[in-house]
Amino acid sequence: MTAREGRLGVGVIGAGRVGPVLAAALAGAGHALTAITRGSDPDRVEGMLPGLPMLDAVEVARRSELVVIAVPHGELPGLVAGLAALEAWRPGQLVLHTDPAHGLAALEPAASRGAIPIAVHPAIAFTGTSMDLRALRDAHAGVAAPGPFLPIAQALAVEIGCEPVVIADAQRAAYAEAIATATSFSRSIVRQATALLADAGVDAPGSFLSALVHSTVEHALADANPASEVDALPAASLDD
Structure with a gap:
């Protein structure tokens, strides 16, 4: 299944500048939003994603077919591993992170549970506002996924408005x-x-x-x- 063959239930972990914008972009592409984690500015998130449930990371992961992880660089590996320990990941689930410096290795704890690891980094300076949705339409995104699933990563980049460019883990640094x-x-x-x-x-x-x-x-x-x-x-x- 590719992202264009069906709509996905999308949950977002990370409610800073990036997560809510990508949630709005994916909703605009027809996907159904399930939940987002709480952030430092819940009013801003509510303004962009009115009515979307704000839950803890475990519940977001368990409810979603596609989990977008948009957290600070240093938090990503521990978060993914912690959710794996809590059995939040499941086979066939798409787990996508947005960090430019991490490749697929950061998602290995999820992949070991049968989830499909994906990296999509939109190359814009996020403001955390709806202006970013316009900026995405002029942007490229660095994408990565295991070979059979690379078309899914590319399709998701296109759906948020970006031109996908494949970045291998060896080229990530x-x-x-x-x-x-x-x-x-x-x-x-x-x-x-x-x-x-x-x-x-x-x-x-x-x-x-x-x-x-x-x-x-x-x-x-x-x-x-x-x-x-x-x-x-x-x-x-x-x-x-």
């Missing part, structure tokens, strides 16, 4: 480093530049830099992708 470099370096450079502009007496330095930073990043991305549409345009069009 390089992938995670690339994601961390792009996000942390970008933030630190912008902060440094806005601080310098503020020292120079520029009001609203963030607004001042907005067009410059966006255009610079777009040019850098075009340079990194020589097959892009921009490079394919005739020279005359670029001069217009």
Whole structure:
């Protein structure tokens, strides 16, 4: 069975910025939400997912055919192992994590109980709001799954709006480093530049830099992708 052949009962463990957004995206694709764990801001979760039961992680896992785990990096292995010890995983259940740095090994305790391990990392900076649903439609997602189940991982990435790119476990460290470099370096450079502009007496330095930073990043991305549409345009069009 692939994700497109039937609707799944989806539970989410992790109610920070990522989990509720992916729940909303999967609901928009026609899946039925079962429950989500409680987070630090239940009002925000209720605003995005009105009426969805907030339960503990064991109950979320036991009620769901697809369990999306969106928790901090350091919590993932222990959470999966702990739920395995409580017999929360079952054969045929889909267990999906969203961490860029963990591959399928983090889900081994669930896989040992017969669950199907999947990794889907949407490559966006989540805000935890409905704006992320639009951002997902322009994003790629790093995906992984055991060979026979890779089409399911790819289909789920497509259903949340992303273009899937397969990342093997052997490539996971390089992938995670690339994601961390792009996000942390970008933030630190912008902060440094806005601080310098503020020292120079520029009001609203963030607004001042907005067009410059966006255009610079777009040019850098075009340079990194020589097959892009921009490079394919005739020279005359670029001069217009």
